Amino acid sequence: MDTQTDILRRGLDAAWQAVLGASAIADLHLGPRQITRSAARRISGRLRQIETIVRRLILVLALQVRLQPASPRPAGPVTHPDTAAAPDDITVAEFPHLSRRRLKLLPARRRFEAAPEFPAPGLRPAGPVSPLKLMARIAALHTVISDPDAHALRLARSLRRMRKSGEPRPVIAPAESTYRLSPELGAIATLLPTHINAAFDTWERSG
Helix, strand or coil: CCHHHHHHHHHHHHHHHHHHHHHHCCCHHHCCCCECHHHHHHHHHHHHHHHHHHHHHHHHHHHHCCCCCCCCCCCCCCCCCCCCCCCHHHCCCCCCCCCCCCCCCCCCCCECCCCCCCCCCCCCCCCCECCHHHHHHHHHHHHHHHCHHHHHHHHHHHHHHHHHCCCCCCECCCCCCCCCCCHHHHHHHHHHHHHHHHHHHHCHHHC
């Protein structure tokens, strides 16, 4: 394992620790039926930042993949889309059945991740909320972090298709404020945009 790959693995480990920290805000590992709306907003904000970092870490791994010519794909096992597994590290109480959710690794068009939207003006709803969507996002992160090589390979294939079809390179925005992150994860998050944009300098020439 080279130095860069080792740093990326440590980044993924640190990202998962950040996920656990976000989950602990409302003890999601205990499987609550409802949590306060303010806690849900805090957890959602933390998860959004971690999701961006994980996407970028997987992207760097994908850019290192040397793809072979495409071959026919064998039929995979039958899956059941109505449930999603809970993260192994937070199963003090089992998560209820969750809607399966995947962490999107590809951009819709030009941007690699959309900028946060400002809420519409008006009165905010009040009262407790269900944490199921947050739990599903945690499960999706766990799926990617626990098997980064498989996700990097799939992303590398998608990037190759984008490049061959003449689509513009993904745009990577600067890192957000990292003061809520650990020093290690914050340092990695800050360096990722420059590293990725440098790797994309040959996008148009390598199609």
